[in-house]
Amino acid sequence: MNSHIDYLDEPLQKALLQIIECLKSSYAVSKQTLALLLLQEDPYVETLVQKEEGEAYVKIKELVQKTAAGYSEPLRFVITMNRQKAVDALVSQSVSSPKRSSLKISNFLSQLMIHPLTGYPIVALILYYGLYQFVGVFGSGTLVDFIETTIFENHINPWITSLVQGLLPWKVIQDLFVGEYGVFTLGVRYAMAIVLPIVGTFFIAFSMIEDSGYLPRLALLLDRSFKKIGLNGRAVIPMVLGLGCDTMATMVTRILETKREKVIATLLLALAIPCSAQLGLILALLSPVPSALFLWGGVVIGEFFLIGYLTAKLLPGRQPQFFMELPPLRLPLFSNVMSKTLSRIQWYFMEVLPLFVIASVLIWAGQLTGLFGWIIELLKPLVSALGLPAEAAIIILFGFFRRDYGAAGLFDLQSKNLLTHNQLAIAAITLTLFLPCVAQFLIMKKERGLQTTLLMSAFIFAMAFGTGFLLNLGFNIFGVIL
Incomplete structure (x- = not known):
């Protein structure tokens, strides 16, 4: 049988033949395939061959290690790049394209997006125009003002x-629907007048970025930074999805290779990745106060990398490898963007609107029984320690239901001018670092187990309130006014 593989260089080809000679047992696939996978250190094949070959596997392992020592990159990467070059050569001989200039422009832009010197400024531009201006200023400013004031409050x-x-002549029943925390005047208003325009504009921006082919390039750009926190570029996918929904993103951590990576990613998603509704609301709240917005971003991003780094140091395990084939860059298609946006909004409201209504009913029942007031009184010392007014206790309570529900309540407080800029920054940071919602807790329990989830939850709440307390303390000691 011919065991020559054209795209392998001489040292790899020699190692391949030597490994094939060491394979004496019978296998369901060819020995050439097994040898190639052994060179790439495939864990399943290594386990299989070790079991079948016994002591001969030691020699195979030595051959792989000796071959790997001759390259500066992992053999898996070297083989993949050699294969890709061979494919590119075949394609260039077989396929002609009349749009060479556009292809060159696309490749040039792609290189700009993945190079650190130009890639990070591009990320900053996307964040500024896509999130700050479109979601923060237009969505949460112009659209929210129109829908909440003109449509809801006036009509x-x-x-x-x-x-x-x-x-309904009974005041108690009236309060359920149209009271201060009524189903319509609070729950539906939050969902339709505050959350909808913000989530809608965020999903439009996210769908455009997704459809352009930019996300895989972002993964390559962030790969080096993510390696410092025990992850790699592949983890960018659940992190970016977390900006839509942390619950869904936690499920997507299954694509990561090791348990260590999955634990780190799950913790960081729950701690420092705000979902779309909360992100939009926070941008809406803080965009008029740039200093508060930069502080919020700095603290959240700083804790993301600090906790990730410390967790990676505490948890044993190997450093994961990462490489990815890049899809072509293209202009987003209007039909694709609208289809993705509408489906995401539909999915979001099927999940969120019932929860907002349930929260309103629970608050109404709590007021009726006196339990609500009792909980608020218990929370007031905690709120006071954060330097927030007593009215913010309800926001903390909302945050236990969902972070975005708490952020919507914070939006309400700010519209009534009950918070200073310092208090607004502290409240926004504390809510961002909360556990996202009950659904997130349940999916964490399913994916990581009850014990790990409880430890993570306790740590997250301690970090959220501890960060808020230290910020308030720092503001007071140094006389900082945002």
């Missing part, structure tokens, strides 16, 4: 209140 809320008061 829908007065009409609903009048209708409920006319149909």
Whole structure:
């Protein structure tokens, strides 16, 4: 049988033949395939061959290590790049393209996106125009003002209140629907007037970035930074998805290779990655105060890398390898962007709107029984330690339901001018570092186990309140005013 593989260089080809000679047992696949996978240190094949070959496996392992010593990169990477070069050569001989100039431009832009000197400024531009200006200024400013003030406060809320008061003569039942925390005046208003325009603009921006082919390039750009926190570029995928929904992103951590990576990624998602609704609301709240916005971003990103670095040092395990084939860059298609945006909004509201309504009902029941007031009183010392007004206790309570529900409540407080810029920054940072929601806790329990989830949750709450407390202390000691 011919065991020659054209795209392997001479040392690799020699090692391949020597490994094939060492394989004496019978296998379901060819010995050439097994030898190639052994050179790439495939864990499943290594286990299989070790079991079948016994002591002969030691010689195979020595051959692989000796061959690897002759290269500066892992053999898996070297073989993949050699294979890719061979494929590119075949394609260039077989396929012609009339748009060479556009291809050159695309390749040039792609190189700019993955090179650190130009890649990070491009990320900054995307964040500024895609998130800060489009989501933070237009979505949460212009759209929220119009929908909440013009539509809800001037038309829908007065009409609903009048209708409920006319149909239901009992004040207790009226409060369930149109009271301070009523289903319509709070739950539906939060979902439709505050969350919808922000989530909608965020999903439009995210869908455009996704459809352009930029995300794989972002993964390559961040690979080196992520290696310092025990992850690699592959982890960019769940992290970016976490900006849409942390629950879904936690499930996507299954694509990571090792348990160590999955634990680190799950912790960082729960601690420092805000979901789309919360991110939009925070941008809306802080965009008028750039100093508070930069502080929020610096603290959250800083804790992301600090906790990731420390966790990677504490958890034993090997450093994961990463390489990725890049899809072509293209202009986003309007139909694709709209289809993705609408499906995500539909999915989000199927999950969120019922929870907002349930939260309103629970608060109403808590007020009726006195439990709500009792919990608020318990939270006031905690709120005071953060330097927040007593009214913010309800925001902390909202945050236990969902981080975005708490952020929406924070949006309400700010619109009533009840928070200083310092208090706004502290509240935004504390809420961002909360455990995202009950659904996130449940999926963490399913993916990582109850014990790990409880330890993570306790750590996250301690970090959230500890960070808020230290910020307030620092502001007071140094006389900082944002």
